[in-house]
Amino acid sequence: MSVDATFEDGAAKPLRLVAMDADDLQVLSALCQDAVFPASEMQWQRRQRRFGILLNRFRWEDIPVADRGRRTPERVQCVFAIENVVRVASQGVTPGDVDTILSVLAVTFEEDDAGGGAVLLTLAGDGAIRLQVDELEVALRDVTKPYAAVSGKVPDHPE
Structure with a gap:
C-alpha cells in the first residue's frame, strides 16, 4: 500500500551536510556565501584537530532567484x-575579537x-x-530555527 505525501513532507528541515572532496565543498561554499560571524565565534581544538565556526548563514536555498525581493530573507x-x-593561519582576522564581524565569500580546497x-x-x-588538513572532511549543520535577516535584504554582489 502506498501513502500519499503530506504537506509536512515539504517543510524546510535543518541542513546537515558533509564534504569529503573538493566538489562537495563547492556545495557547502555556496550555502555559506554571505554567512556572517564575530571573530570570537571561531575555535580551534588543537588536540581534537578540529576547527569550528558558529555562522549566521543566509538561507540561499530558501529564496529562488525569481522570488528574491518578494519573500522575507532568512538566516540560520x-x-x-x-x-x-x-x-x-589567518590574514586580516583577530581571533577572539567580539567587535569584528566577518563575512564569508567562499570556501575552497587546495589539494597537495x-x-x-x-x-x-x-x-x-x-x-x-x-x-592545513591531512584529509578533507568539512561539515555544515544548522543548529537553530531560521529567523528573519536583521537587514531585511538579500545580499547583493554587483558585477
Whole structure:
C-alpha cells in the first residue's frame, strides 16, 4: 500500500551536510556565501584537530532567484566544522575579537600531493583563514530555527 505525501513532507528541515572532496565543498561554499560571524565565534581544538565556526548563514536555498525581493530573507545559525586540522593561519582576522564581524565569500580546497591540503575561507575585506588538513572532511549543520535577516535584504554582489 502506498501513502500519499503530506504537506509536512515539504517543510524546510535543518541542513546537515558533509564534504569529503573538493566538489562537495563547492556545495557547502555556496550555502555559506554571505554567512556572517564575530571573530570570537571561531575555535580551534588543537588536540581534537578540529576547527569550528558558529555562522549566521543566509538561507540561499530558501529564496529562488525569481522570488528574491518578494519573500522575507532568512538566516540560520549553523556550525561549520573542519576536521583533521594540523595548522591554522589567518590574514586580516583577530581571533577572539567580539567587535569584528566577518563575512564569508567562499570556501575552497587546495589539494597537495599527499592527499591532504588546505581549506581556504576567503572573507570580505581581504581577510582569509587557511586550515592545513591531512584529509578533507568539512561539515555544515544548522543548529537553530531560521529567523528573519536583521537587514531585511538579500545580499547583493554587483558585477
